[in-house]
Amino acid sequence: MGGEIVVRPAADEDWAGLWPLWHAVVAAGETYPYDPETTSEAGRAMWFAPPPAYTWVAVAPNGGIVGTYQLKPNQLKLGDHVANAGFMVDPELRGQGVGRRLGEHCLNAARELGYRAMQFNAVVTTNTASLQLWRSLGFIIVGTVPRGFRHAVHGEVDMHIMHRFL
């Protein structure tokens, strides 16, 4: 799977195919602070936000969307040299390299857009797969917010802030 997927910019028409994946990740309430009951319309408005946010999708050979990421400035003007990004992979395809493929693509895209660093504000500490992936891609934990995330299964858990220069 990892070698066959194509990563390309998302088009408006991709939302219908992306929504089941996006909804599955958000509804689980385990990794993102989005309201688990976020509607398709509200999800689209956030994930397909206009520039300077940009969204990509990972597309399988059969045309199905298997992953996505959104890249945007982490702060307003005087902090907009630091990027922020969010990633989602089809829950049924985890562990097959899609996340790594998207992560590497995103780091390159951020460099091309002129960002100097990338920061994640809310890596839920129970999300060990993501933590391991970001560490392997050069991110370090620069902070930890205690009990900052209300996990659907584990209750209030800590969130890591992760960072790397580009």
Added chain:
Amino acid sequence: MGGEIVVRPAADEDWAGLWPLWHAVVAAGETYPYDPETTSEAGRAMWFAPPPAYTWVAVAPNGGIVGTYQLKPNQLKLGDHVANAGFMVDPELRGQGVGRRLGEHCLNAARELGYRAMQFNAVVTTNTASLQLWRSLGFIIVGTVPRGFRHAVHGEVDMHIMHRFL
């Protein structure tokens, strides 16, 4: 000054009186990531954002606005038990207790709104007065983002993430 000012919810009509202070703080480019060239209209849209954001002003006996803060959730739904806040004090009135008065007021307002903690995402490390104030009000540094802020005078400087439970 500190004992005479009144802190009250901001009304739309307050923006005209608040703008000179807000603009002076933002235009300096030393403490907030807002574009130093932010227009009055854009500033108003951000600082007077609708609920769940709430804004207060500190008003001097002569009716002049001498400070302000905005209180809002730091994250979307599953992280919205943690508040975020931003504070501004008239640059000509610093060191007179207005910031402390606003900080204490904000902590109480956050408790009344049901928040469980408060988090600042971008306390510029050169802003020693703010760091000292927040420490004295019970905040601790839970993380540091390297070179995350392009300071108008000092160039790229670190930002602290500060936190306290309520």
